Amino acid sequence: MNPLNHAKRIVIKLGTGVLTSGIGNLNTARIATLCGQVNALRQRGIEVILVSSGAVGLGMGKLQLDKRPKDLATLQACAAVGQSILINNWQQGFDPHGLTVAQILLTREDLRARHRHNAVFNTVERLLANGAVPIVNENDTVSAAEIKFGDNDTLSALVASVTNADMLFILSNIPGLIDMQGTGQVVATVPAITPEIEAMAQGTKHTTSVGGMISKLSAAKIAHRAGCGVIIGSGSDPELFNKLLKGESVGTYFVPSQEPVKSHKRWIAIQDDTHGSITVDAGAVEALVKRGKSLLAAGIINCEGPFESGDVVQIHAPDAAIIAHGIVNYDMERIQAKLPELEDNVVIHRDHLVLL
Known part of the structure; x- marks a missing residue:
């Protein structure tokens, strides 16, 4: 069974490595391709929410920094500079398709407090009902904890849980979960995240990135609990969604829980504090x-x-x-x-x- 053919709402997370070609250089051609893919999915009746990285990396380039800063104030400054560049480029990418983007900046506190958690859900529902494309990012400019410890893999899983999405796509420069201790090939399907699966995870060494496969598996666990399927794959494949719609195996598919947490309980399930x-x-x-x-x-x-x-x-x-x-x-x-x-x-x- 092809899970995308049965999805009504999906979340697509795009890593910094997918959206940029080096520090501060946005890959506008890839963004244009991604916007075309999103438009094609919407025409099939699939609602799409984007979780977009890239603000800090773009800010680093604009401020002429060649290494990710370690001090909080400079990271916040990079995020502040880069976020406006990022969202403007997304709007330009969707303009040919007549689509309007909506920027949503979140902190972990927005999902810890129940009334704010509900407000996020209601806002996304209204945006989708009005035909907009929600684009979510961490509010790194004001949130110290999210810059130091956060990652958009986790954020995308929380967004998928909050918005009752059917599928989460975590797209980066890697083709999927690779069996480093065995075949060296991409694992096609993961029925459950076992200790053996977790042992395959490795961190990232990219200058502008945070997390790596470890954070992606952590995100898959959150989404799994919410009954949301997950695909970890390559964001550089211009035919990724077309392949999936044709039933081809792309990336690594994490099977959702058969007994997902009910919608009204998801706020409880995602609490980390x-x-x-x-x-x-x-x-x-x-x-x-x-x-x-x-x-x-x-x-x-x-x-x-x-x-x-x-x-x-x-x-x-x-x-x-x-x-x-x-x-x-x-x-x-x-x-x-x-x-x-x-x-x-x-x-x-x-x-x-x-x-x-």
Whole structure:
């Protein structure tokens, strides 16, 4: 089965290496080709959201820097200079097709806060309904953490999850996941991301890039949990989407989860900055994982925080493995006090719990 033929909404992430030819030099011919591909997909009824890297690299070129800066202020300056160049070139690329682009700059906080998470979804929905092409990037100019540790692979997976996309394409200069320890060939299909698959990942050495295959596999995990298929492939292939529509194997296809997290729970699943943790006993683990039950106070061994009622916390098994995220109904002090009325009370309801 060709997953693209069944997709209604896709996210395409484009790395700096795809969009530029050296520091500060935008590959306008490739952008024009990509815009043509996006237009062709839209004519087939497929909604497209782009996640575009390149702002920092373009800013480096404009500011005549030959190496990626290490200090935060200069990185922010590069992003500020480069972002306007990037979005203007995207608009020029879509002009021949009569399409309007919409710039969306996000920080991790925009997806951590529930009301802002919902606002992102609503904005993208309205843009797509009005025929615009949303182009997302990290707001590196104001977000210190995203510049130092972030990558657009992860951002693209979060965007795919938030917007309920069917497919995520992570396109860079590499043709897919390469079996470096075995055949040396691109792995065509990955049913599940196992330790053996993770061992194939290698970091990047590109001057303007962040992440590499390690970040791409991390992104694939996030998308998998949301029921979104992922293809890691080459952004330099002008026929990539045509090949996929014809049923050809291109890049590495990561099969989505057959039991994806429900839409209303995805905000819980993508939280990376929880307020604390709850460790539960073996009986509670079985109830949560195998029987789909809510977490009762009686199954709690320990709490770490502090956290308040309504916060998202991690749920740990006795061996410290993280098995779930959930929204707690009580604050940490009340749970730790082991109040008699809590013993049979629901601390985290199943409707507010996501298995990881």
